[in-house]
Amino acid sequence: LGLKLDWESDILPMANHYAGRQSEVPLEAMNVVVVRASTAVGSQLTDVFSRLGARVLAVDASANYLATVKASAPSIDTMKVDFTDLVSVAKVAADISDSFSHIDVLINCVNDYSRDSGETRQGYDKHFGGNFLSEFLLTTKLLEPLNQSSRGTLVQLQSMAHILVDGSDLKVDESTNQPFLSVPGEVNSLLAYSNSALTSSLHIQHLSQTQKQLTVRSITSTPFIPAMSARAVLASVLNGGGETDDARRSLTESVHSSLKRAKQKLGVFKDRFIAPGEFANPFEDGELLDNLMVWSEESVSPYWWTKLEPAAPITVDIILQETTSSWVSNSGLAAASDGASDYEASEYDAFYASSIATMVSVGSMSLLRQLMPSRYGHA
Numbered sequence: 001l002g003l004k005l006d007w008e009s010d011i012l013p014m015a016n017h018y019a020g021r022q023s024e025v026p027l028e029a030m031n032v033v034v035v036r037a038s039t040a041v042g043s044q045l046t047d048v049f050s051r052l053g054a055r056v057l058a059v060d061a062s063a064n065y066l067a068t069v070k071a072s073a074p075s076i077d078t079m080k081v082d083f084t085d086l087v088s089v090a091k092v093a094a095d096i097s098d099s100f101s102h103i104d105v106l107i108n109c110v111n112d113y114s115r116d117s118g119e120t121r122q123g124y125d126k127h128f129g130g131n132f133l134s135e136f137l138l139t140t141k142l143l144e145p146l147n148q149s150s151r152g153t154l155v156q157l158q159s160m161a162h163i164l165v166d167g168s169d170l171k172v173d174e175s176t177n178q179p180f181l182s183v184p185g186e187v188n189s190l191l192a193y194s195n196s197a198l199t200s201s202l203h204i205q206h207l208s209q210t211q212k213q214l215t216v217r218s219i220t221s222t223p224f225i226p227a228m229s230a231r232a233v234l235a236s237v238l239n240g241g242g243e244t245d246d247a248r249r250s251l252t253e254s255v256h257s258s259l260k261r262a263k264q265k266l267g268v269f270k271d272r273f274i275a276p277g278e279f280a281n282p283f284e285d286g287e288l289l290d291n292l293m294v295w296s297e298e299s300v301s302p303y304w305w306t307k308l309e310p311a312a313p314i315t316v317d318i319i320l321q322e323t324t325s326s327w328v329s330n331s332g333l334a335a336a337s338d339g340a341s342d343y344e345a346s347e348y349d350a351f352y353a354s355s356i357a358t359m360v361s362v363g364s365m366s367l368l369r370q371l372m373p374s375r376y377g378h379a
Contacts, residue, residue: 025053102148167282
């Protein structure tokens with residue numbers, strides 16, 4: 001709607017108050033990572049934090065956007081990522097950890113709604129895998145550098161689409177051992193996007209409960225007024241604002257109540273959007289949250305590896321010794337590498353070999369059997 005941030009009387013004074021000094025660049029000691037930086041809110045935040053003196057890293061899937069940013073603001077670092085490929089996400093997370101001794105602020109911007117359907121590189125629904133699982137993996141891998149900051153802050157921008165669903169499609173199906181939503185083609189794009197937004201909301205709720213040493217903030221994005229959302233993020237970082245779990249639950253309940261009344265009176269909204277009977281608030285469903293987080297951790301575990309860039313071919317047993325010796329005993333390490341130690345990876349395949357090593361080390365042999373034929377044509 002054309003609203004702009006008020007730099008002189010709002011943004012700069014707020015940053016000076018946070019830094020405890022008067023300066024045109026009060027945040028020059030801060031490291032900020034903006035994920036999905038090409039979004040309307042993300043691009044504003046990238047620019048504002050850079051103008052305030054922070055070292056900013058813009059992470060995005062658009063090479064054209066990143067090139068434009070680099071040309072207009074050479075001080076801003078950029079990294080390209082494919083959110084539909086967990087291998088790409090894990091590599092970028094490793095590169096970020098290598099580039100920053102600590103991260104003061106990590107901002108996950110909300111992904112815009114798209115009617116595009118399809119699946120990710122790993123075979124998940126595109127909205128679920130590209131929006132949620134990639135974010136889950138990237139955020140969790142960056143918790144360590146966030147914890148290296150004395151003022152580590154994680155900000156999650158939320159889409160209001162999460163209020164359209166009640167979480168029933170996120171429950172893990174015992175027959176497939178994965179959420180119904182994660183299967184490509186099972187639901188339409190709006191339903192898939194809404195559920196992926198809910199998974200992100202549940203994830204940030206989980207992090208707010210488990211990462212007590214970090215400041216974890218949730219901001220509901222206002223899609224038509226990006227300046228308002230950007231200002232809310234800045235306030236959450238610099239002034240300690242942000243939405244609480246209780247506020248989000250209250251919003252969800254009130255909107256669901258209104259939608260259910262509309263459904264009853266007008267016959268609009270399918271049952272897949274608004275569950276019949278009494279409303280079940282997904283933010284109150286501890287079992288749903290626990291099961292979703294456990295399943296997500298298991299799903300991204302094959303990509304939980306340390307970045308390796310060898311100069312020569314590397315074998316799985318070497319990778320095991322490099323990356324997992326602290327996880328398993330020596331005897332368990334030797335047993336795990338049996339049958340896999342003759343696998344050699346070229347320098348090009350080092351990241352993939354690291355993924356295999358991690359799966360072997362944690363005993364995920366079923367995953368290994370599934371993955372090897374699809375990648376190399378042999379068991």
